[in-house]
Amino acid sequence: MAKLLPLSLYVHYPWCVRKCPYCDFNSGRKPSDEGLDERYLDSLLDDFAKVVPYIKGRKLISMYFGGGTPSLFSPRHMACLLDKARDFIDDNTEISMECNPGTVDRGSLSAYRSIGINRISIGVQSFDDQSLRRLGRIHDARAALDACDAAVKAKFDNINIDLMHGLPQQSRTAAMNDLKMSIKTGANHLSWYELTIEEDTAFGHNPPPLPDEDTLAAIENEGFACLLQHGFVRYEVSGFSRDGRVCRHNLNYWRFGDYLGIGAGAHSKLFIDGSTLRRACPQDPLDYMKGHYGQYQTVRAEDLPFEFMLNRLRVFDHIGIEEFTRTTALPFTDVEAQLRKASALGLVRFESDCFYVTDFGKTMLNDVLTMFLS
Numbered sequence: 028m029a030k031l032l033p034l035s036l037y038v039h040y041p042w043c044v045r046k047c048p049y050c051d052f053n054s055g056r057k058p059s060d061e062g063l064d065e066r067y068l069d070s071l072l073d074d075f076a077k078v079v080p081y082i083k084g085r086k087l088i089s090m091y092f093g094g095g096t097p098s099l100f101s102p103r104h105m106a107c108l109l110d111k112a113r114d115f116i117d118d119n120t121e122i123s124m125e126c127n128p129g130t131v132d133r134g135s136l137s138a139y140r141s142i143g144i145n146r147i148s149i150g151v152q153s154f155d156d157q158s159l160r161r162l163g164r165i166h167d168a169r170a171a172l173d174a175c176d177a178a179v180k181a182k183f184d185n186i187n188i189d190l191m192h193g194l195p196q197q198s199r200t201a202a203m204n205d206l207k208m209s210i211k212t213g214a215n216h217l218s219w220y221e222l223t224i225e226e227d228t229a230f231g232h233n234p235p236p237l238p239d240e241d242t243l244a245a246i247e248n249e250g251f252a253c254l255l256q257h258g259f260v261r262y263e264v265s266g267f268s269r270d271g272r273v274c275r276h277n278l279n280y281w282r283f284g285d286y287l288g289i290g291a292g293a294h295s296k297l298f299i300d301g302s303t304l305r306r307a308c309p310q311d312p313l314d315y316m317k318g319h320y321g322q323y324q325t326v327r328a329e330d331l332p333f334e335f336m337l338n339r340l341r342v343f344d345h346i347g348i349e350e351f352t353r354t355t356a357l358p359f360t361d362v363e364a365q366l367r368k369a370s371a372l373g374l375v376r377f378e379s380d381c382f383y384v385t386d387f388g389k390t391m392l393n394d395v396l397t398m399f400l401s
């Protein structure tokens with residue numbers, strides 16, 4: 028029988044104060060409806076109760092409240108969910124939540140900390156007022172700094188900052204200033220994303236002027252060097268951690284572990300008795316709240332090599348040859364020829380029992396991945 032993989036739980040909160048013009052996450056402006064959060068909680072609890080039989084006897088290595096803006100969901104609502112999941116949680120479970128600086132203060136962050144949230148991810152995006160306005164954010168630089176300070180005071184010792192670069196009209200100096208400000212806050216994890224213009228967004232319909240290619244490359248090179256100099260190791264495409272504080276939840280996705288996702292648009296992936304099952308909840312929260320949670324489907328064996336690589340190659344460590352078989356139940360020969368080809372091109376390097384993406388390969392990750400499309 029195939030060994031069980033590490034298990035995570037994702038909880039999606041689909042609403043925000045307003046929709047940011049660059050964002051294509053499953054999120055939208057929160058309607059004014061008194062009982063909305065209560066009804067959404069009921070659906071989350073009902074959905075969770077129905078997935079429990081799939082995970083009986085297992086422990087969660089991580090739990091993650093993402094969004095949307097989960098900091099609009101009260102500590103009381105989150106505590107109800109944590110309570111229902113308590114049989115699956117132990118002292119080692121990493122429990123994260125995302126927050127928007129415009130929706131938290133020291134009091135609310137302390138309340139989230141006291142119900143058991145032990146990792147906070149702050150959606151700062153930039154510490155520059157003009158950039159924040161252009162991004163349509165609901166907070167200014169002062170509020171971003173205050174949220175970081177409040178997180179430290181609320182005794183979070185596991186703090187991530189989401190920061191974006193390559194912002195409309197952003198100079199290299201301004202991008203570096205954002206990075207330096209983030210480093211000073213005491214955060215031990217940074218998610219540093221280059222702004223992408225997504226099709227079905229306000230920016231997609233009406234693109235803002237972005238920095239040119241040379242400026243983007245200079246920001247990236249200078250940024251990577253600055254982060255390294257301050258002890259932040261790039262362990263994933265956009266993830267940087269200090270003192271080993273990697274995000275265990277995201278690492279579990281990327282290492283092709285198991286996860287349950289509850290909430291509108293949330294995805295699940297479970298490896299049971301050698302089969303990989305997937306489920307996607309409907310995107311529309313109103314549909315989800317009617318009790319439509321989606322059906323589990325078995326992933327076709329021919330799709331697994333690409334799915335495995337799409338996730339696993341994001342993490343820049345050594346990938347054991349046995350990992351592929353352990354997480355997919357497929358023989359390594361299903362991916363060996365493609366990996367040997369990537370190796371001949373200098374994109375991947377083999378050692379006796381593992382392989383890894385080379386520095387050159389990191390800059391050509393999409394080319395490596397297309398080799399595994401069936």
Ligand SMILES: C[S@@+](CC[C@H](N)C(=O)[O-])C[C@H]1O[C@@H](n2cnc3c(N)ncnc32)[C@H](O)[C@@H]1O
Binds near residue numbers: 152
């Ligand atoms: C789901 S959001 C969570 C945080 C929270 N909703 C907020 O915005 O404060 C996750 C992160 O993805 C990043 N992100 C969203 N859209 C992006 C885009 N188009 N390009 C690059 N990064 C993006 C932002 O840094 C954002 O904080």
Ligand code: SF4
Binds near residue numbers: 043051052
């Ligand atoms: S607050 Fe976050 S999730 Fe909501 S629209 Fe903005 S970026 Fe997207």
